[in-house]
Each structure stands twice: as structure tokens, then as C-alpha cells.
Amino acid sequence: MAEIVSSAEDLPLIPDDLTVPQFILDYHHPCRPLRRHDIPWFIDGQTGNKVGLEELRARTYGLANGLKIKYAIKEDDLVLIHSPNHIDYPVAMWAVHRLGAIISGANASFTTDELVYHVNMVKPAILISHPDCVHVAYLAARATGIDANRILVFDDRGSCTPGATTVQSLITLGLASPPGFTERRLNPGEGKTKVAFVNLSSGTTGKPKVIAISHYTPIATSIQVAFHLRVNDDKVPWEERRFRPGDVASAVLPIYHIFGLAYNLHFMLFCGMTLVLINKFNLVNLLRTIEKFRITHLPLVPPQIVLICKYPKVREYDLSSVRFIKTGAAPLASETMNQVAPLFPGAHIEQGYGTTEASTIALCPLETKTDLSGSSGVLLPGISARVERPDRSLADWGELGELVIKSPALALGYTNDSEAHKETFSDGWYRTGDEVRLLKTGHLFVVDRLKEILKVKGYQVSPAELEGCILEHPDTTDTCVVGVPDEYSGELPMAFVVLNPQTAARVREDPRVAGEVKQSIIQYVASKKAAYKRLAGGIEFIDAIPKAPTGKLLRRVLRDRARKERAKL
Incomplete structure (x- = not known):
């Protein structure tokens, strides 16, 4: 059965009497490598100013x-x-x-x-x-x-x-x-209850919820990840270490988001790395920043990866310094992973998985050089997990179900929604709301949000899977798949598509081209996917896909729009 139980003994000591700045600025942990004094902590991406x-x-x-x-x-x-x-x-x-x-x-x-x-x-x-x-x-x-x-x-x-x-x-x-x-x-144990951050959820399925996060959470995350990746293990040869003091990471992910806050900021500082702070994402600016500061590590979200893959001039930039690319915050199709790999030859590329409520949950093990399978890696030490069917029984290995976890890095919960808190946090367990497959090897595959999975003729269809396929089509630059009601099938997949500039110009010049392009995309998906996954709900061109600041698709916005349009017919 799909259940993994981790012992607290698997982890080194996590101090529970420190605030976040005391841990980052004043404290040395055995998992933390020593940083030379000449290695800056931050570089301002605009001015080049360094801060130690x-x-x-x-x-x-x-x-x-x-x-x-x-x-x-x-x-x-x-x-x-x-x-x-x-x-x-x-x-x-x-x-x-x-x-x-x-x-x-x-x-x-x-x-x-x-x-x-x-x-x-x-x-x-x-x-x-x-x-x-x-x-x-x-x-x-x-x-x-x-x-x-x-x-x-x-x-x-x-x-x-x-x-x-x-x-x-x-x-x-x-x-x-x-x-x-x-x-x-803090008194001993107080780090687990003392609130450090109050974040809002991304609101992908409804109004944002207020999430209280303790000082212990980012501290635990840093130690879990460092221990998992053997960051300060002398037995790991220097050239095989994924994170080294003196490495240089981009910090374009927003700090207020858990990916930017816990992983990109605090964990990477814990590893002795320099962060180049970039105030907002712009693809050309990011590519220039990689060249200028010889960036070695790129934490990114899926839409940014897609833009890199689709940018026709990407090979004009010297990206040879990049050794590591991490994507998270939403599932990224294996097709897109395979598209980005040739642009960064020799770089380690992987997905990770986490949530605001639980910080980082899964990462690739150190032994995996590059994983383009679509896996989010394996569970971090200290995390227990099970995959449950809708009736709360345990799923089999490899069977789809909801991921439910225990972790030392769990948030304290929701402060503005007692009903959602009770549904999500119970007896030390956290219901992620994500549909996953868990293999006996411990590898986790995140399919989609449970509330976003389509039901077509009784079959489950992942929007993210279809989006990855659509993005392979040369006329597309972005997409979002939603379900529209259908009397016979229950739901049908419909795609909102952003065209590349050249195709968009052709469509504006000759409206008849729109039908040809739509049919081409529909046929392409049909050639790659089972019949029930085809875009039978149609395609609508759109100027931009609405997204949360983290890059997550605001699928509900387009789903509501599509259903309103259908209701008019």
C-alpha cells in the first residue's frame, strides 16, 4: 500500500528555540557548510552592489x-x-x-x-x-x-x-x-508555535486563506533539504555536490512566496550561496543576468521554463555557467522538461514539490543527476506520507489518490477559516489536495489539484498533462485547459491558448487562419493522447493566461469564463 513512514531519528537536530534571523545570521548547524568571508550573501541585480x-x-x-x-x-x-x-x-x-x-x-x-x-x-x-x-x-x-x-x-x-x-x-x-x-x-519548543510569517494561499481554487507559519518551519526545511542532499557531507566529492559555498543563484522568485522564501532565500543562504536579487521577472533581463553574474543555480516556476523553451534567441546567450535548474510551484510536463534540457547541456534539471502549508515536501535524491520523467523526486527525511482514495482507504503503489503527509515543517494552519482548517489539518496530518502517484521507490508524481481534475466519460483527465502536449505545438506560447459541461461526457477538455507573435499576426490579418490553427492544435493533441483526452470542448485564443503571482494558472477564472460562454449558447 502507498504509505511511507519516516522516523524523526532520520533527521539531525532541528533547533526549536531560535528565530529565523538567529538561525540564519547567528547560528552554525552541522549540516551547514562554512562560507568564506569574501563570499557575498546578496548582489543587487540592478546595481551590482554586494552585501556581506x-x-x-x-x-x-x-x-x-x-x-x-x-x-x-x-x-x-x-x-x-x-x-x-x-x-x-x-x-x-x-x-x-x-x-x-x-x-x-x-x-x-x-x-x-x-x-x-x-x-x-x-x-x-x-x-x-x-x-x-x-x-x-x-x-x-x-x-x-x-x-x-x-x-x-x-x-x-x-x-x-x-x-x-x-x-x-x-x-x-x-x-x-x-x-x-x-x-x-525563544524558550525551548517555542519556535514551533511562535508565528513568523502570515502568508496567503494562492487562491487557485477560491478565495485566499491566511496561513500562519512558525519560525521552526523554514528552519526545519533548510535542515531537511541540506541533510537530504548531503550538503555538508565530506564523503561527497566536491564536484558531485549540488550546492556549494560560493555558488551563485538567481533570486527572481518572489520572496513572499514559500518557494522563494524557504528554498530560494533561506535554504540557499544556509548553503553558503550568493543570491542575485532580481526585482521582477523579465526573460531577456534574466538571461543577461545569468551571463553577467555567472549564475550557477536557477530556481524557476513552470511558466518561466516554458518562456525559455519558446524564446527563439535563447541560444544567443552564454548560459554555460548554469549547473542546476529547479522548478516547482506547479507540475511541469515531462515534454517541457525534455525541451529545456538541451538549452543547458550538463546542467542538473529537476522538479520539486511543496506547498505553502508544508514548505518543501519532495526533491530528487543526490544520486539522481537529472530527472526528466516528470517525477518530483522522493520525500524528504522526516516526512511521512500516504496516498488515499476518495473513501480515505490507502491507495496501491502507483495508484492515483490524494497525498496526505506529516512533516516537521507543517504550517500552524489557517487563521481565517476554521472549517478549511479542520478539513486540511487533522491529528498532525495535512491533506494536500493534490492528486499524486507514489511508487515503491519513494518517487512522487504530482498529477494536478484534485479540484482541477476533469472527469470525461468517467475517466480522469489531468489539465496539466494536456497543457504540456499543447505547448509542444509550434504555434503556442502558453495555455490553460479547463473542463466545460457536457450532457453526454460530463465534462470536455477545452483549451485557452496564447499564440506565438508570428501566428497571432497571421490570424489578425486573415481570420480564416484561426480555424486552421485551432484544427492543427486539436489534431496534434489527438495524435498524442487517448480519445477521451482530446480537446472536444474546443479552443479559444486569448492574449494572456491569468496566473497567480507564483506562476500557478488561475484555472478557475477561465473555467468560469468558459462556462458562462457555454450557458449563452
Whole structure:
């Protein structure tokens, strides 16, 4: 039966009396390799400015002291960061934690209404924004009764916000003033209950839920992953180590998201790596950044991988420094994995799997050099898992079912939805809501969200599987498959498709081309998939696929749109 039970003894000690900045900035763990003093912690992707450990400690202390002096931030206050990645984003998080307060991150591209929703959910004491999006912060603050004086702005080259209090001014104030706070120290075991982050779920299946995450979660994740990958194991030859002190990783994934927060930021810093902070994703800018800073590690989400595969000029860039590509946040079809591999010859390429509620769950083992099978790897040490059928009985090995896990890195739960909390978290187990297959080898294959699986003539159809196939077609650059109601079949797969610029231009010039292209895509899928998986619901061209900030497809938006259109017929 598909069940794996892991013992806590499989893991080294996970300290439960440290805050996140104490663990990252002040503490050495046996799984952590030593970082040379000349290896920077961060590089600003725009300016090239480098920041090392002592400067990070000083800036974190200065900001914590400034926040205490000017705003009296105290235990369990919440500070909302509404900003793209910025060189002082980690400093702001860790300063707030030094005070015993809580961080929540919001997407910099939020509209005013979306930010208002976030603000109302988490009730921040102050809001830290960025010059590029602070106008939205001011509008949201006005709508929610937050004084404009309680909005801080990150300093950014070439941008300014007249009259605003800047983060740098608070750091300067804090460093020039006597200590106004005593750093929060945790009692043994308190790290497991003390809230560090309040994140919002991606909202792919409904309204976002508020997720409370303890200090222990990112600490446990870093140790689990490092132990799993033998990061500091002297028995692993240097050339076979996946993460080495001095490696350089892109940090284009948003820090407020769990993939960017736990894996890209804290785990990679734990490994002694340098992070090149990129404030927003732009494909050409990313490729130039790889060249300029000789990036070795690329954590990306599936839509970014797809863009790389589809970009006709990608081979004009020197990408030879890249040794490792990790994709997560949503399933990536094996077809796309195989397309990206030739663009990075010699690089290790893999999928991983995690959720906001459980951080990283599965990764490839160190012995696997490259896995293009579509597997998300094997479960991390310390994670117990079972795959359940709809009646909650255990599935067989390789049988589809819902993944249910126990992990030391579980979130504390949902704070705004008691019913969802009870359904999802029970007796130390977390119901992921993801349909998976678990093999006897321990390899995990994530198929799709359970609520997004289509039922066609009684057969289950994964939208992600069809999307991977559609993206192989030369006329497409992006796609999203949804189910539309059908009296005979129950549901039929329908595809929203973004055409490449050349094909889109042909369609605009001659509307008859649209029908030819649609038929070509339908026939291509039919040649690759079983009859019940064919795009019998049709194809609609669209300018852009709506996505959550993490890159997850907002399938429900297009599903609702398709069903409304069907209802008119």
C-alpha cells in the first residue's frame, strides 16, 4: 500500500528555540557548510552592489531599532511588505523578527482591491512598500484606515517617493540611537508555535486563506533539504555536490512566496550561496543576468521554463555557467522538461514539490543527476506520507489518490477559516489536495489539484498533462485547459491558448487562419493522447493566461469564463 513512514531519528537536530534571523545570521548547524568571508550573501541585480554578513547584521539591527523607536513595533505586531524583491527585503523581515513581530508578504503587482483584501485579512501595524508600487499602497491604506505616515518605502536607485519615510532613514536612525529594544529570545519548543510569517494561499481554487507559519518551519526545511542532499557531507566529492559555498543563484522568485522564501532565500543562504536579487521577472533581463553574474543555480516556476523553451534567441546567450535548474510551484510536463534540457547541456534539471502549508515536501535524491520523467523526486527525511482514495482507504503503489503527509515543517494552519482548517489539518496530518502517484521507490508524481481534475466519460483527465502536449505545438506560447459541461461526457477538455507573435499576426490579418490553427492544435493533441483526452470542448485564443503571482494558472477564472460562454449558447 502507498504509505511511507519516516522516523524523526532520520533527521539531525532541528533547533526549536531560535528565530529565523538567529538561525540564519547567528547560528552554525552541522549540516551547514562554512562560507568564506569574501563570499557575498546578496548582489543587487540592478546595481551590482554586494552585501556581506556583517553589513546584513548591522542593517537588520538598525532597522529593528528604528522600527521600535519610531513606530513602537512590539511582540506579535504584523508588518506587511508590499514590494518586489529588493536588497533590503530580507533585512526588513529579519528586523521585524528580532522584535518578536510577524511578517506578511503581498504581491507587488496587486491592484488596490487585492491589496485591500490582503490588508483586511492580516491587519498590519505598518506597511513597507516600494517606489514602483507605493501608489497602490497609499490607496489601500486610505481604504482600510491606515495612516499614510505608517507606510515605509524601500530606497531604490532612480526612484523616490517625496515625503515618504524610507527604510534607509530608519536604519540610519536605529544605528545612531541607543538600543530601544531587547531581542526576542525563544524558550525551548517555542519556535514551533511562535508565528513568523502570515502568508496567503494562492487562491487557485477560491478565495485566499491566511496561513500562519512558525519560525521552526523554514528552519526545519533548510535542515531537511541540506541533510537530504548531503550538503555538508565530506564523503561527497566536491564536484558531485549540488550546492556549494560560493555558488551563485538567481533570486527572481518572489520572496513572499514559500518557494522563494524557504528554498530560494533561506535554504540557499544556509548553503553558503550568493543570491542575485532580481526585482521582477523579465526573460531577456534574466538571461543577461545569468551571463553577467555567472549564475550557477536557477530556481524557476513552470511558466518561466516554458518562456525559455519558446524564446527563439535563447541560444544567443552564454548560459554555460548554469549547473542546476529547479522548478516547482506547479507540475511541469515531462515534454517541457525534455525541451529545456538541451538549452543547458550538463546542467542538473529537476522538479520539486511543496506547498505553502508544508514548505518543501519532495526533491530528487543526490544520486539522481537529472530527472526528466516528470517525477518530483522522493520525500524528504522526516516526512511521512500516504496516498488515499476518495473513501480515505490507502491507495496501491502507483495508484492515483490524494497525498496526505506529516512533516516537521507543517504550517500552524489557517487563521481565517476554521472549517478549511479542520478539513486540511487533522491529528498532525495535512491533506494536500493534490492528486499524486507514489511508487515503491519513494518517487512522487504530482498529477494536478484534485479540484482541477476533469472527469470525461468517467475517466480522469489531468489539465496539466494536456497543457504540456499543447505547448509542444509550434504555434503556442502558453495555455490553460479547463473542463466545460457536457450532457453526454460530463465534462470536455477545452483549451485557452496564447499564440506565438508570428501566428497571432497571421490570424489578425486573415481570420480564416484561426480555424486552421485551432484544427492543427486539436489534431496534434489527438495524435498524442487517448480519445477521451482530446480537446472536444474546443479552443479559444486569448492574449494572456491569468496566473497567480507564483506562476500557478488561475484555472478557475477561465473555467468560469468558459462556462458562462457555454450557458449563452
